[in-house]
Amino acid sequence: MLELVPGPWISVAATLVGVLLALRFVVRPARTRQAGGALVAVVAFVAVPGLLLTVGAERHLALSKSTAFCLSCHEMHPYGASLLQPDRLAHAHWAGRFVPREAACYTCHTEYTLYGGLRAKLKGLQHLWVHFFGAQPDPIALYTPYSNRECLHCHEGAKSFEEAEGHLDQLEAFRAGTKTCMKCHGPSHGVEKGAVSAAIAGTQQFQLPATTAGGK
Amino acid sequence: MADSRGQTLVRVGALVLIAGELVVLATQLKIGAAAFVTFILVGGGLTALGVVLALWGMVRSERGP
Numbered sequence: 001m002l003e004l005v006p007g008p009w010i011s012v013a014a015t016l017v018g019v020l021l022a023l024r025f026v027v028r029p030a031r032t033r034q035a036g037g038a039l040v041a042v043v044a045f046v047a048v049p050g051l052l053l054t055v056g057a058e059r060h061l062a063l064s065k066s067t068a069f070c071l072s073c074h075e076m077h078p079y080g081a082s083l084l085q086p087d088r089l090a091h092a093h094w095a096g097r098f099v100p101r102e103a104a105c106y107t108c109h110t111e112y113t114l115y116g117g118l119r120a121k122l123k124g125l126q127h128l129w130v131h132f133f134g135a136q137p138d139p140i141a142l143y144t145p146y147s148n149r150e151c152l153h154c155h156e157g158a159k160s161f162e163e164a165e166g167h168l169d170q171l172e173a174f175r176a177g178t179k180t181c182m183k184c185h186g187p188s189h190g191v192e193k194g195a196v197s198a199a200i201a202g203t204q205q206f207q208l209p210a211t212t213a214g215g216k
Numbered sequence: 217m218a219d220s221r222g223q224t225l226v227r228v229g230a231l232v233l234i235a236g237e238l239v240v241l242a243t244q245l246k247i248g249a250a251a252f253v254t255f256i257l258v259g260g261g262l263t264a265l266g267v268v269l270a271l272w273g274m275v276r277s278e279r280g281p
Binding site: 011012015018019022023025026029030032033038041044045046048049052053056060063064069070072073124125128131132 | 222223224226227229230231233234237238240241243244247248249250252253254256260263264266267270271273274277278
């Protein structure tokens with residue numbers, strides 16, 4: 001059963017208007033040379049696609065940050081499952097609401113740099129390529145080691161961070177990356193070998209509980 | 217002759233544009249991330265191609281035979 005995602009209907013309505021306007025020129029392309037025809041053509045060929053691009057980009061970029069979006073791929077199911085396993089660092093962030101539940105993956109896995117968001121999108125395209133044409137690693141590894149910068153972005157300056165033993169006196173080492181947060185606080189997801197393959201094969205299914213998937 | 221080709225371009229461009237918009241519209245369905253991104257890329261590409269073809273056809277039609 002096909003189901004529409006909830007949201008504004010402006011993009012659906014604009015698309016239908018655009019299709020109907022463009023159809024006029026499929027039937028009679030000479031209309032572009034009639035009085036007013038060129039204006040309608042510009043609306044159909046430029047204004048409507050432009051509107052769709054503007055409305056769609058904002059909505060779709062927001063959607064691509066959602067936890068549900070990331071976990072819609074089978075490869076990610078074991079990582080989603082780790083959010084519910086109490087001995088995992090990911091679970092501590094998820095259960096403790098240190099990250100917004102509706103954007104849990106994006107919050108931790110996007111670099112807090114000027115072009116971090118853009119790089120995350122480009123990596124997403126790389127994921128897509130591997131999904132369709134490559135061999136999924138099992139378990140999936142990060143392209144580069146997880147940077148302390150992402151941890152410190154939220155934790156540095158927090159009372160709980162500063163009061164924890166061994167944090168303040170090694171802050172410079174954390175900043176420099178010579179001592180990693182993961183050394184003491186891992187595993188983040190702790191996905192075991194074989195879990196990704198099982199998820200891809202469909203032998204292990206996972207879905208976040210409905211009460212927490214939307215972060216409500 | 218150029219006029220006829222221009223109108224053909226407008227027609228083909230409009231068709232490609234419609235196809236692209238419909239593919240993008242399909243992202244409104246509840247689909248997985250991989251299908252979603254694929255539809256966006258393919259639909260966006262088709263739409264952009266359709267716009268270019270249709271506008272090019274309009275320009276050629278204006279110049280006339």
